[in-house]
Amino acid sequence: MSDPSPDVAGTRPAPVRGKDPAKIPGALLRYRVLAWVTGVWLLLLVVELIVKYGFGVDSLDFVPVVHGWVYFVYLIMAIDLGIRVRWPAAKFVVTLIAGTIPFLSFYVEHIRTREVKAQYGLS
DSSP states (O other), X not given: OOOOSOOTTSSSOOOOTTOOGGGHHHHHHHHHHHHHHHXXXXXXXXXXXXXXXXXXXXXXXXXXXXXXXXXXXXXXXHHHHHHHHTOOHHHHHHHHHGGGSTXXXXXXXXXXXXXHHHHHTOO
């Protein structure tokens, strides 16, 4: 029987059957773009709520709908990346919630990008 231990250098996880490590850069790029787009729309949502409830102006009613759909696509991209790089459950939850808290999506995107690039030797 073969030994299930990591490769000889012990630096990278053994490849998972059915998962192509060459697809990780594309998944990371999609996640990064959607994290930024979600963060921008979330900031617009905050502004819209301040304008609506602070000043009584109802002119930007489309912002919550757009942010909701962008956040949905962000969830799909984050799940795709997380499955490919095999994130633990806690990292998944924090990453998915990041799109609901202003400025957090930018910070978490930076941290996750740095981790994935270091783990897979991407530049």
